[in-house]
Amino acid sequence: MSDAILPGATLGMLGSGQLGRMFAIAARRMGYRIHVLSPDQDSPTGQVADREYVAEYEDLEAVREFAQGVSVVSFEFENVPASTTETVGEIVPVRPGGHVLHVTQNRNREKTTLSEAGLPVTPFAPVRSEEELRVAVEALKTPGVLKTAGGGYDGKGQRIIQAASEALPMWEDLGRQEATYEAFIDFQGECSLVAARGVTGEFVAYPLFENEHANHILDVTLCPARVPQQVREDAEQIARAIFEILDVVGVLCVEYFWTQDDRLLINELAPRPHNSGHLTVDAHLTCQFEQQVRAVCGLPLGSVRQHRPSAMVNLLGDLWEGGEPDWKSVAAHSTTKLHLYGKHEARIGRKMGHLTALADDIESARSNALAARETLK
Numbered sequence: 001m002s003d004a005i006l007p008g009a010t011l012g013m014l015g016s017g018q019l020g021r022m023f024a025i026a027a028r029r030m031g032y033r034i035h036v037l038s039p040d041q042d043s044p045t046g047q048v049a050d051r052e053y054v055a056e057y058e059d060l061e062a063v064r065e066f067a068q069g070v071s072v073v074s075f076e077f078e079n080v081p082a083s084t085t086e087t088v089g090e091i092v093p094v095r096p097g098g099h100v101l102h103v104t105q106n107r108n109r110e111k112t113t114l115s116e117a118g119l120p121v122t123p124f125a126p127v128r129s130e131e132e133l134r135v136a137v138e139a140l141k142t143p144g145v146l147k148t149a150g151g152g153y154d155g156k157g158q159r160i161i162q163a164a165s166e167a168l169p170m171w172e173d174l175g176r177q178e179a180t181y182e183a184f185i186d187f188q189g190e191c192s193l194v195a196a197r198g199v200t201g202e203f204v205a206y207p208l209f210e211n212e213h214a215n216h217i218l219d220v221t222l223c224p225a226r227v228p229q230q231v232r233e234d235a236e237q238i239a240r241a242i243f244e245i246l247d248v249v250g251v252l253c254v255e256y257f258w259t260q261d262d263r264l265l266i267n268e269l270a271p272r273p274h275n276s277g278h279l280t281v282d283a284h285l286t287c288q289f290e291q292q293v294r295a296v297c298g299l300p301l302g303s304v305r306q307h308r309p310s311a312m313v314n315l316l317g318d319l320w321e322g323g324e325p326d327w328k329s330v331a332a333h334s335t336t337k338l339h340l341y342g343k344h345e346a347r348i349g350r351k352m353g354h355l356t357a358l359a360d361d362i363e364s365a366r367s368n369a370l371a372a373r374e375t376l377k
């Protein structure tokens, strides 16, 4: 533990959205200082940081100056260019390391790495040419999902292919960029597992989360997930293997499809805290952001014991369509916690905040969270 980065030190964050904000809040509570770098001014993270560097990730001079002022750097935006993390890495550690980003920034690379390690991924084929597209659709059949290999999130850069004849026009619609074709999975449900691994290899996993999506965007998360015990154990075992294979130091989320025959297929990885883990802030002894602080600073990891069954619902920009939501009435829900990210502009589909409800059972937590959100409209 001799090289641990202790409270009082300054931590660096690449990316300045809500994930960086909640990391900064957790870090500050523990007595750390926070510097953030991103192209945005007065950002969700910048508002709670000690210093906000406003620069493009490609501005390596600014990146160097940023890195010189901190003891370690983590990120909340996984599409940071490799040159940025390499530049930081010459000055202070980047955790998780650039090799993790390299794998997770490209769906084909990610799925190939995982399947070559014998881990269960959604059946897929890479698409870099018309010929590969034809072969992929022939092998995996329709329906399927065509996804851009890089840069996509919240269902952006995805097209559902119902018939083989749609494949080429859909790929053209995605700009003929490198893509992944996946079999469409008729799943029972979607789950995610957030875990952390420290510099010594210590591994701690949160209980499995159960996720409901709307328009490809996470809508509701429940913890604990209502799945068979074996599925929970499999989820943790697969995640542990991923952390070892990628040598992750930090927090990573594995998103799964839970199939009709109780298997898990890896959908994708996020090498950082995840939206589905937001309920840990209110419902668990150590939240995913504190765990990220502990892991990247080389501290022992914290207990993930859950206080009570809990449900999280996202607050998207859509809620602002009729004007400012009714914050006073949501405050009347005394077992529901409001989180807002300080974003200046509400847009359709943009994550503006979330609510977490705690209750005696998972069904009550879910209905309380949804009822609280209704009062905002």
Ligand code: AMP
Residues within 6 Å of the ligand: 122, 145, 147, 152, 153, 154, 155, 156, 182, 183, 184, 185, 186, 190, 213, 216, 217, 255, 267, 268
């Ligand atoms: P992603 O951005 O890959 O996480 O996809 C967003 C959401 O789209 C997922 O959480 C699923 O609800 C849905 N989806 C993505 N890929 C598939 C698939 N191969 N089969 C069925 N649904 C999918």
